[in-house]
Amino acid sequence: xxxxxxxxxxxxxxxxxxxxxxxxxxxxxxxxxxxxxxxxxxxxxxxxxxxxxxxxxxxxxxxxxxxxxxxxxxxxxxxxxxxxxxxxxxxxxxxxxxxxxxxxxxxxxxxxxxxxxxxxxxxxxxxxxxxxxxxxxxxxxxxxxxxxxxxxxxxxxxxxxxxxxxxxxxxxxxxxxxxxxxxxxxxxxxxxxxxxxxxx
Numbered sequence: 001x002x003x004x005x006x007x008x009x010x011x012x013x014x015x016x017x018x019x020x021x022x023x024x025x026x027x028x029x030x031x032x033x034x035x036x037x038x039x040x041x042x043x044x045x046x047x048x049x050x051x052x053x054x055x056x057x058x059x060x061x062x063x064x065x066x067x068x069x070x071x072x073x074x075x076x077x078x079x080x081x082x083x084x085x086x087x088x089x090x091x092x093x094x095x096x097x098x099x100x101x102x103x104x105x106x107x108x109x110x111x112x113x114x115x116x117x118x119x120x121x122x123x124x125x126x127x128x129x130x131x132x133x134x135x136x137x138x139x140x141x142x143x144x145x146x147x148x149x150x151x152x153x154x155x156x157x158x159x160x161x162x163x164x165x166x167x168x169x170x171x172x173x174x175x176x177x178x179x180x181x182x183x184x185x186x187x188x189x190x191x192x193x194x195x196x197x198x199x200x
Contacts, residue, residue: 020065034060044077055147088122102141126154136171
């Protein structure tokens with residue numbers, strides 16, 4: 001069993017998170033059952049526990065990384081103890097290198113051109129949407145905000161040329177259609193500098 005060199009218990013231990021092969025996320029409505037699910041996930045397979053933290057409003061988010069088969073087994077193991085408190089889960093087999101830094105607020109994007117925003121009902125859905133967006137178009141992830149101060153929602157901020165941002169948001173929306181977890185998206189073609197300062 002390995003442990004993360006990046007993030008544990010909601011705190012960032014290193015300035016630069018590890019590059020990961022695949023990423024799995026699971027969120028619950030219960031903090032207690034979320035902690036139990038995290039324990040099962042770590043024991044079930046050889047994964048790194050990257051995130052294990054309570055979020056608003058009393059939810060719990062877990063993220064693990066490792067080889068695809070191990071991450072899948074880990075997430076499956078977490079679903080049973082989560083029980084009826086399970087909100088959402090996702091496994092991303094080949095996660096884009098921009099995703100983990102954006103999740104952990106250590107990304108350093110080149111803010112040029114338009115800004116796109118994706119808002120979702122679950123935190124897992126935001127991670128999935130961000131990965132799909134950045135894989136589908138030439139954009140840079142600014143942040144993936146997960147849960148805290150958001151009543152359990154998540155949102156993604158990305159930047160790039162207007163056409164690329166629109167294409168990225170279209171791909172993200174398509175990836176979330178089956179789960180019906182999308183709240184809203186928007187594209188701001190020329191954001192005001194004062195807005196960008198607050199977003200960053």
